[in-house]
Amino acid sequence: MGVRAVKLSQLADFPPLKKNYPVFRFMGGNLISFFGDQIYLIAIPLMVLSITGSPVSMGIVAALERLPILLQPFAGILSDRFNRKCLLLLCDLGRCILVGMIGILFIMGILEMWMVYPVVFGIGSLSQIYNTSQFASVPGLVRREDLQAVNSLNSGMFNLAVFFAPGVGGLIISFLNPGYALLVNSxxxxxxxxxxxxxxxxxxERDSSKQSIWREIREGVEFVIQTKPILYTNLAMVSSVFGTTLFLTLLVFHLKDSLDINTVMxxxxxxxxxxxxxxxxVMSNFFRRWFSYRSILFTASVVGGLSILLFGLMDTYFWLVITNAAGTFCASMMSPCIITIRQTLSPDHLLGRVQATSRLMTWILxxxxxFLAGILAEAMGTNLTIVLAGALSTLASIPYLHHSLKEY
Incomplete structure (x- = not known):
């Protein structure tokens, strides 16, 4: 209760959201970074396709970029022990250098796949630390009652980048090459x-001298297991993330190689x-006024999973656009809800570890x-692999029916 009281008193010191200019600068920096990330997501697959022409190589690259998920417990400890602002700055600087480096090497025509593998692993590692520290920093910038609105705005900014950046990235790559797109990301x-x-x-101030690293990790794990709304949203996300990763790994490759859609399109x-x-x-914050987290998360999970399944069955550009938009609508409506549940129920000194434990649970696969995306695509084609991804994502809706989520 003492931690809660301190946390609430700190949040009371912050101005109303409309006048909280520091948090808007924080989200503005995120928007620019998100913009570059979306260009990165389209540039890397096309770069690998240009060098190797192999979906297996793309699977290896995607796997290496996501492998640092296994380091999440340590990212949580870093976020809870050290200055979160310094961690954010170091991660941004490191990613700026690494992304810029492979972009320049590709432009020079000397980039080889053995160079790409360690760089994407490094980018993935820094992104894990950055994302955990960013999550833990938000409650220290706003009032508690503004968390849902801030998370919705932050998600909206991310998706604003999703709207603009791929088109810009496609134009850059079409007129130049993926290397220049990565320089924009840098x-x-x-x-x-x-x-x-x-x-x-x-x-x-955090006293990190009295506990071992493993005890700190265990403290975060125990809190997540004991806090049922966090636990059951994590369990739902395991299957959802697995299916979505299958889909996203093959998305650009499927459109380019299987359906022969040009880069700009x-x-x-x-x-x-x-x-x-x-x-x-935007609708996430609106629906939250009328419905429980359980209703929002279950409905969005079912519709989002079915949209991926249908994407794998479609071959006309119009319906590909519609199903993809439906999936992103549902995913972005769920994200602020899950983030707010974690931030609201976690004490400040555990924020980093709760987020890290949750990410490890949900992203470990x-x-x-x-990697399987590339193997399955080679064996049965990208269409059937995406259909399988949609089925798995749809089944992920079941844990959201747990009664503990009805209370929030």
């Missing part, structure tokens, strides 16, 4: 670095998905899914 990390550097973020299809995602983020 600059976005630099802008995010400068935005975060301008903030005055409170540094909570791929970019606009992904951007159109951003429209649905922006609407989903992502590297396997990414």
């Amino acid at each position: 600059v976005s990390f630099l802008v995010s670095f400068l935005a975060i550097a301008s903030l005055r973020m409170k540094r909570e 791929i970019g606009w299809l992904l951007s159109a998905g951003g429209v649905g995602a922006i609407l989903g983020a 992502m590297p396997i899914a990414a």
Whole structure:
């Protein structure tokens, strides 16, 4: 209760959301970084396709980028022990250098796959630390009652980037090559670095000398297991993330190689998905006024999973756009709800570890899914693999029916 009381008193010091300018600068930096990330997501598959022409190589790259998920417990400890602002700055700077490096090497025509593998692993590692620290930093910037609105806005900004960035990335790649798109991504990390550097973020004093690393990890795991709303949303996300990873790993490759859609149209299809995602983020805060988290999460999970399944069955551009937009709408409506549940129920000194434990639980199968995507695509084609992904994502809706979620 003492931790809760301190946390509430700290949140009371913050101004109303409309006047909380630091948190808007924080989200602005995130928007620029998100923008670059979306360009990265379209540039990397096309770069690998250009070098190797193999879906298996794309699966290996995607798996290596997601493998640092296994380091999540340590990312949580870093976030809870050290200055979160410094961690955010270091991660932005590191990603700026790594992404820029492979972009330049590709432009020079000397990039080889053995160079790509360690770089994407490094980018993935820094992203894990950044995302955990970012999650843990938000409650220290706003009032508790503003958390749902801030998470919805942050998700909306992310999806605004999803709307604009792929189209821009597609144009850059169409006129130049993926290397230049990665240079844009590198600059976005630099802008995010400068935005975060301008903030005055409170540094909570944490006594990290009395506990071992393993005891700290166990403390986060025990809290997640005991807190049923967090536990059951995590269990639902395991199957959902596995299916979604199968889908996303093959998305660009499927559109380009199997359906012979040109790069610019791929970019606009992904951007159109951003429209649905922006609407989903906005509607999340609206629906929360009328429905429980359980109702929102279950319905969105079912519809989102079916949209992936239908995507695998479609071969006309119009319906590909519609099903992709429906999926992004549902995913972006769910994300702020899950994040707010974790932030609201977790004490400040456990925020990093709760997020890290939750991500490890929900994302642990992502590297396997990414690798299997390439293997399954070779064996039975991208269409059937995406249909399988949709079926798995739809089944993920079942744990959301747990009664503990009805209370929130």
